[in-house]
Amino acid sequence: xxxxxxxxxxxxxxxxxxxxxxxxxxxxxxxxxxxxxxxxxxxxxxxxxxxxxxxxxxxxxxxxxxxxxxxxxxxxxxxxxxxxxxxxxxxxxxxxxxxxxxxxxxxxxxxxxxxxxxxxxxxxxxxxxxxxxxxxxxxxxxxxxxxxxxxxxxxxxxxxxxxxxxxxxxxxxxxxxxxxxxxxxxxxxxxxxxxxxxxxxxxxxxxxxxxxxxxxxxxxxxxxxxxxxxxxxxxxxxxxxxxxxxxxxxxxxxxxxxxxxxxxxxxxxxxxxxxxxxxxxx
Numbered sequence: 001x002x003x004x005x006x007x008x009x010x011x012x013x014x015x016x017x018x019x020x021x022x023x024x025x026x027x028x029x030x031x032x033x034x035x036x037x038x039x040x041x042x043x044x045x046x047x048x049x050x051x052x053x054x055x056x057x058x059x060x061x062x063x064x065x066x067x068x069x070x071x072x073x074x075x076x077x078x079x080x081x082x083x084x085x086x087x088x089x090x091x092x093x094x095x096x097x098x099x100x101x102x103x104x105x106x107x108x109x110x111x112x113x114x115x116x117x118x119x120x121x122x123x124x125x126x127x128x129x130x131x132x133x134x135x136x137x138x139x140x141x142x143x144x145x146x147x148x149x150x151x152x153x154x155x156x157x158x159x160x161x162x163x164x165x166x167x168x169x170x171x172x173x174x175x176x177x178x179x180x181x182x183x184x185x186x187x188x189x190x191x192x193x194x195x196x197x198x199x200x201x202x203x204x205x206x207x208x209x210x211x212x213x214x215x216x217x218x219x220x221x222x223x224x225x226x227x228x229x230x231x232x233x234x235x236x237x238x239x240x241x242x243x244x245x246x247x248x249x250x251x252x253x254x255x256x257x258x259x260x261x262x263x264x265x266x267x268x269x270x271x272x273x274x275x276x277x278x279x280x281x282x
Contacts, residue, residue, distance in 0.1 A: 004036060004280055005029040008144045009272030014152040016159055020104035023274045024148050025097040032091050038278045039084045041222060042215050042256060048124055050075045050096040052139050062086030065093055073135050075124035079117060081211045084257050096138060102171050106162040106204055108155055114203045166190050167204050179217035180242040183209050217241055218256055221249060223275050225265050234261055
């Protein structure tokens with residue numbers, strides 16, 4: 001086990017589930033002296049995070065995780081659109097992550113996402129006791145593939161679909177344009193006014209259209225810079241991500257991360273085999 005804990009990612013095997021869930025991850029440490037602080041950054045692929053046997057305290061800046069006297073299961077959903085999020089891990093922990101594609105979670109809910117969440121990170125209770133029972137089965141398995149199979153079964157059985165064509169098309173246009181499409185263009189293309197579009201985004205994505213556009217642009221820039229490494233200059237990243245120029249990219253990056261791209265990008269750690277990039281403080 002390395003200094004960041006043992007981190008494994010796997011893809012869903014169920015064909016339907018795999019359309020809406022990008023990957024699962026399993027992050028554990030059995031070291032009672034483990035202590036790490038890390039930051040993660042805005043992503044349009046939001047995640048359910050589950051802890052077993054931990055006491056999790058939410059703060060304005062993030063969360064603090066400590067070992068608990070019992071084996072209770074705690075689930076959280078993070079809608080992180082415009083700021084970094086700090087996590088302090090202390091001692092033994094056992095964490096499961098379920099990372100959804102854009103609008104992915106919506107396909108497993110019987111009510112709009114906005115009915116359940118009102119802040120960046122919320123305790124998850126939209127699936128009830130059946131989800132807790134499933135997670136108990138996940139934690140009973142020692143093999144990552146077996147854990148993934150249990151989660152696949154739950155989400156395949158829970159799938160309900162998402163019938164909001166305006167929202168789905170708007171999100172796809174934003175993704176296709178890397179966040180550069182203007183709200184007026186979306187309104188005209190979808191034949192809905194700006195207020196209706198904003199209301200639908202708040203209802204089903206818990207953010208505004210502009211927030212989502214900036215989120216997509218920021219995250220794709222971060223992913224591209226990490227994939228290309230030293231081969232990509234800041235100008236290359238800015239142009240690829242459709243920022244106006246390098247200065248625009250740097251300004252937006254600083255507003256989200258509180259650091260410049262030059263200071264932060266080389267410090268990010270990739271965990272697992274997917275686009276999970278966290279900054280672990282020394």
